[in-house]
Amino acid sequence: MCLCLGANWSPEDLMYDFIRKSELFSWWDAGFCDKESWYLKGIQDAFVVSQLRASSGLRICEIGGGNSRVLRQLASKNTCVNVDKFEGSGNGPQVIDVIPGVEIVRSYMGEFDSALEDASFDVVFSISVLEHIPDDSLGDCFADMARILKPGGRMLHAIDLYVHEKPREVSRVNAYRRHAENPELGLDWMEEPAIGKLVRFHCDFATNSDQQLANWNRINSGLRAVREVTQNCSIKMGMVKAG
Incomplete structure (x- = not known):
């Protein structure tokens, strides 16, 4: 079994930071992600694939994967599970596109479903x-x-966030960190998180396109005012379970 998160995995790959343009460009240069996927989910896919592309023989669980793009790339060498009720939540799919080698568990995390056994996965991720x-x-x-993570297992998340140009405290950003650092969970950072209490946009952040934001306005116009004054970026979160 190869318990690794990528050919160049290092402790610095377990983090709490924003995905940067330099990373995205290097992933494109390496040729293991789709340059045509210029929208935010494509950027987030590239982050996860960069961590998992060399994995083999692992049990991998995607949370809310829908008709997963990433598990298609991992299922031939790993045992993959997609936890999703396919109820259309968050504009997700309601019809299952069967992916060979991927098991579907119709559940949500937080329901403590017995179909997902304790300490049974090497990797848990979401996009x-x-x-x-x-x-x-x-x-x-x-x-x-x-x-559901095994001791020594890794947790990876790519999380959407609208980021303003002026520093401001974002309660949701602090909530992710607070819950992840709950000592009862046994999760550890491998380096000090880069995101502090105050969050502001930096020009080196990888961002969603304005065209995609305009498309989203047609789906959910309630966030139009937010989209007009922010950049849509992605947090990258990585932790390891002690053990």
Whole structure:
């Protein structure tokens, strides 16, 4: 079994920071992600693939994967599970596109479903999911994800965030960190998180395109005013379970 998160995995790959343009450009240069996927989910896919592309013989669980793009790339060499109820939550799919080698568990994290056994996965990850979880459910979600991780297992998340140019405290950013650092979960950072209490946009952040934001306005116009004055970026979160 190869318990690695990528050919060049290092402790610095477990983090709490924003995805940067330099990283995205290097992933494109390496040729293991799709340059045509210029929207935010494509950027987030590239982050996760950069961590997992060399994995083999692992049990990997994607949270809210829908018709997963990433598990398609991992299922031939790993045992993959997609935890999703396919109820269309967060503009997700309601019809399952069967992916060979990927098991579907119709559940949500935080329900502590017995179909997902304790300490049964080497990797748990999500892409553009955690930002959709209600504040009062976030603690149970992190607890459930930690529950199904094996000791030494890795947790990876790519999380959407609208970022202003002026520094401001974002309660949701602090909530992710607070729940992840709950000592009862046994999760550790491998380096000091780079995101502090105050968050502001920097020009080296990888961002969603304005065209995609305009498309989203047609789906959900309620956030139009926010999109007009922010950049849509992605947090990258990585932790390891002690053991």
